[in-house]
Amino acid sequence: MxxxxxxxYLFATVLVVAALMVITARNPVHSVLFLVLSFVNGAGLxxxxxxxxxxxxxxxVYVGAVMVLFLFVLMMLDINLQRMREGFLxxxxxxxxxxxxxxVEMGAMLAAGGSGAVVGGDGALGGTEAGNTTxxxxxxxxxxxxxxEVAALVLLVALVAAIALTLRHRPDxxxxxxxxxxxxxxxxxxxxxxxxxxxxxxxxxxxxxxSKGGEG
Amino acid sequence: xxxxxxxMLAVLPELVVMGMALGLLVLDLYLRPDQRGxxxxxxxxxxxxxxxxxxxxxxxxxxxxxNGQFLHDRLGAVxxxxxxxxxxxxxxxxxxxxxxLAMYRGELFILMLLASAGMMLMASAGTLLMAxxxxxxxxxxxxxxxxxxxxxxxxxxxxxxxFLLGSLASGILLYGLSLVFxxxxxxxxxxxxxxxxxxxxxxxxxxxxxxxxxxxxxxxxGAVPFHxxxxxxxxxxxxxxxxxxxxxxxxxxFALLMRLLVGGLGPMAEQWQVxxxxxxxxxxxxxxxxAIAQTAIKRMLAYSAIAHVGFLLIGxxxxxxxxxxxxxxxxxxxxxxxxxxxxxxxxxxxDEAPARTIDDFAGLSRTHPWxxxxxxxxxxxxxxxxxxxxxxxKLYVFQAAVEADLVxxxxxxxxxxxxxxxxxxxxxxxxxxxxxxxTLGPVGDRVAQGAVSVNxxxxxxxxxxxxxxxxxxxFAVAGI
Numbered sequence: 001m002x003x004x005x006x007x008x009y010l011f012a013t014v015l016v017v018a019a020l021m022v023i024t025a026r027n028p029v030h031s032v033l034f035l036v037l038s039f040v041n042g043a044g045l046x047x048x049x050x051x052x053x054x055x056x057x058x059x060x061v062y063v064g065a066v067m068v069l070f071l072f073v074l075m076m077l078d079i080n081l082q083r084m085r086e087g088f089l090x091x092x093x094x095x096x097x098x099x100x101x102x103x104v105e106m107g108a109m110l111a112a113g114g115s116g117a118v119v120g121g122d123g124a125l126g127g128t129e130a131g132n133t134t135x136x137x138x139x140x141x142x143x144x145x146x147x148x149e150v151a152a153l154v155l156l157v158a159l160v161a162a163i164a165l166t167l168r169h170r171p172d173x174x175x176x177x178x179x180x181x182x183x184x185x186x187x188x189x190x191x192x193x194x195x196x197x198x199x200x201x202x203x204x205x206x207x208x209x210x211s212k213g214g215e216g
Numbered sequence: 217x218x219x220x221x222x223x224m225l226a227v228l229p230e231l232v233v234m235g236m237a238l239g240l241l242v243l244d245l246y247l248r249p250d251q252r253g254x255x256x257x258x259x260x261x262x263x264x265x266x267x268x269x270x271x272x273x274x275x276x277x278x279x280x281x282x283n284g285q286f287l288h289d290r291l292g293a294v295x296x297x298x299x300x301x302x303x304x305x306x307x308x309x310x311x312x313x314x315x316x317l318a319m320y321r322g323e324l325f326i327l328m329l330l331a332s333a334g335m336m337l338m339a340s341a342g343t344l345l346m347a348x349x350x351x352x353x354x355x356x357x358x359x360x361x362x363x364x365x366x367x368x369x370x371x372x373x374x375x376x377x378x379f380l381l382g383s384l385a386s387g388i389l390l391y392g393l394s395l396v397f398x399x400x401x402x403x404x405x406x407x408x409x410x411x412x413x414x415x416x417x418x419x420x421x422x423x424x425x426x427x428x429x430x431x432x433x434x435x436x437x438g439a440v441p442f443h444x445x446x447x448x449x450x451x452x453x454x455x456x457x458x459x460x461x462x463x464x465x466x467x468x469x470f471a472l473l474m475r476l477l478v479g480g481l482g483p484m485a486e487q488w489q490v491x492x493x494x495x496x497x498x499x500x501x502x503x504x505x506x507a508i509a510q511t512a513i514k515r516m517l518a519y520s521a522i523a524h525v526g527f528l529l530i531g532x533x534x535x536x537x538x539x540x541x542x543x544x545x546x547x548x549x550x551x552x553x554x555x556x557x558x559x560x561x562x563x564x565x566x567d568e569a570p571a572r573t574i575d576d577f578a579g580l581s582r583t584h585p586w587x588x589x590x591x592x593x594x595x596x597x598x599x600x601x602x603x604x605x606x607x608x609x610k611l612y613v614f615q616a617a618v619e620a621d622l623v624x625x626x627x628x629x630x631x632x633x634x635x636x637x638x639x640x641x642x643x644x645x646x647x648x649x650x651x652x653x654x655t656l657g658p659v660g661d662r663v664a665q666g667a668v669s670v671n672x673x674x675x676x677x678x679x680x681x682x683x684x685x686x687x688x689x690x691f692a693v694a695g696i
Contacts, residue, residue: 142283143283144283144285144345145219145282145283145285146227146282146285146286146346147285147343147345147346147349150337150346150349150350150353151349153234153237153330153333153353154349154352154353154356156238156330157327157330157353157356157357157360158356160241160323160326160327160330160360161327161356161357161359161360161363163323164321164323164324164327164360164364165360165363165364165366168366
């Protein structure tokens with residue numbers, strides 16, 4: 001038990017520190033990376049509590065997908081941090097009130113929660129029968145098989161809709177297609193024109209002069 | 217859970233539609249733009265095959281399958297045949313208009329198939345969860361199909377309006393469903409019905425949930441005062457999508473209503489009967505009176521759709537006493553009429569002379585006598601003039617109201633039908649008595665022309681010989 005508790009405190013401490021860094025880091029990219037760290041530690045806590053499905057979901061969905069999306073958005077947006085930090089003192093009283101309410105509520109919950117083990121309790125394990133991923137799977141793929149599959153179709157509709165509504169090839173847009181630019185051949189861009197030379201004196205009989213178009 | 221051949225057979229129509237949607241999604245990527253016809257033909261064939269399967273696999277008695285999620289019964293089978301058939305017709309009518317709108321794309325056919333799958337799931341939902349998921353599958357596909365006409369401002373406006381109000385309606389419905397779930401402690405509709413029979417009005421949570429569910433359904437059906445979105449959406453949508461909106465999506469909403477209110481909250485019929493009656497009166501007044509003032513044909517037909525929901529609700533208000541045959545019959549016939557009427561409007565709509573207003577139909581009898589004749593049948597049917605099917609539908613609804621001691625509602629309905637006849641006959645007058653101003657030609661291909669002729673003549677034929685459809689409706693509601 002002592003080892004488990006030590007691991008718990010390790011994860012919990014890193015989690016809290018990382019969470020603090022998320023809101024204090026100057027560079028938003030660092031904030032996101034700290035958020036990833038705190039998620040991974042949170043997942044560790046879930047594992048300790050016996051909720052392995054939640055732990056994996058947190059890593060797969062939040063760390064794997066949502067955070068990558070955050071990073072993309074951050075890189076694409078030009079965020080002026082100075083402007084964002086300006087109103088800090090104005091929002092402080094409201095933020096403090098909300099934080100106070102949250103702390104009181106959490107305290108009340110812990111006080112009412114009784115003496116159950118915080119770590120390693122088997123409430124989330126569904127007894128000793130099987131891991132909760134198995135249990136969840138049994139419900140999803142048995143009792144709720146049809147709704148589960150239909151929910152997947154609803155997501156598919158969202159996917160098809162997003163692509164059908166945004167992707168279209170407009171002929172009047174002058175955007176570059178790198179593939180086409182690379183694949184260009186000399187004949188597409190260069191035209192050799194036969195020009196009769198003007199006047200006789202300087203014309204040794206050599207034929208055409210090349211006239212080159214732009215190369216790209 | 218048992219998952220053997222009987223279960224597979226019961227959900228086979230759904231599996232065919234969903235599987236083909238996925239298959240076409242991949243296939244369409246490998247087709248050149250000029251081969252889009254393959255996707256189109258396969259989508260129509262899928263719907264037709266699924267309709268035949270649904271008809272063949274109709275069960276002897278109602279059964280719940282897949283842990284109660286799927287209700288396999290006669291009503292579901294009959295509704296599915298009409299849902300699939302109507303959607304297939306909408307696709308056939310829409311071929312040329314879609315090509316003209318640059319919407320003749322693989323995504324549209326796939327969304328059409330997915331919307332149909334959603335409708336089918338609504339028609340055989342065994343739990344609240346399935347009912348809601350089916351509704352969302354259908355609605356999301358429809359929102360997208362409307363918005364796919366990207367260069368049209370009315371279409372974008374219609375799509376956004378439909379999306380916002382549809383989401384609001386879904387939210388209200390979902391809230392109601394959650395209250396019903398909280399009150400009864402079960403997602404299964406039969407267990408909810410058992411709880412409603414036990415507790416009834418003594419359970420305030422159930423009553424509140426029931427009211428929210430009724431409001432959500434009224435939104436989806438487009439009953440007054442939850443009708444605001446209908447005219448704008450019908451008018452703005454690309455016409456081929458309007459055909460689906462007006463016919464099969466209405467029928468699907470009705471299927472959802474049959475499942476939730478009749479299947480789930482059936483024991484509380486005495487309470488929702490009053491709501492249905494009130495909504496019927498409002499819908500009849502607003503639909504019929506406002507339609508008179510319309511000049512745009514699709515807008516007029518949209519208000520007419522609102523009025524028809526009013527007639528449907530008369531049938532529903534009297535149904536707990538006099539049986540569900542009348543509303544089912546009404547809705548099946550309205551699906552046919554709506555599909556054909558909007559189908560003709562969508563086919564006449566073309567670039568040089570879009571059939572936007574009723575005046576555009578002036579002199580159609582001279583330029584296109586056959587199309588004008590079909591439109592004449594449909595206008596008479598929508599107005600409820602004998603010997604068309606529309607008359608029979610109204611007759612049975614009014615008869616049901618009289619049987620249920622709601623004579624005043626029947627009389628009111630007849631009065632409103634008389635008012636309604638005015639604006640339908642205005643179209644007939646324009647077609648047959650006004651000189652042609654513009655040459656307006658059907659742009660549909662021969663298949664579409666043939667299909668719409670069969671559809672309209674079926675409306676006429678079912679008025680002369682209503683027997684088969686009455687039998688079918690009785691067969692569908694036999695288990696209720």
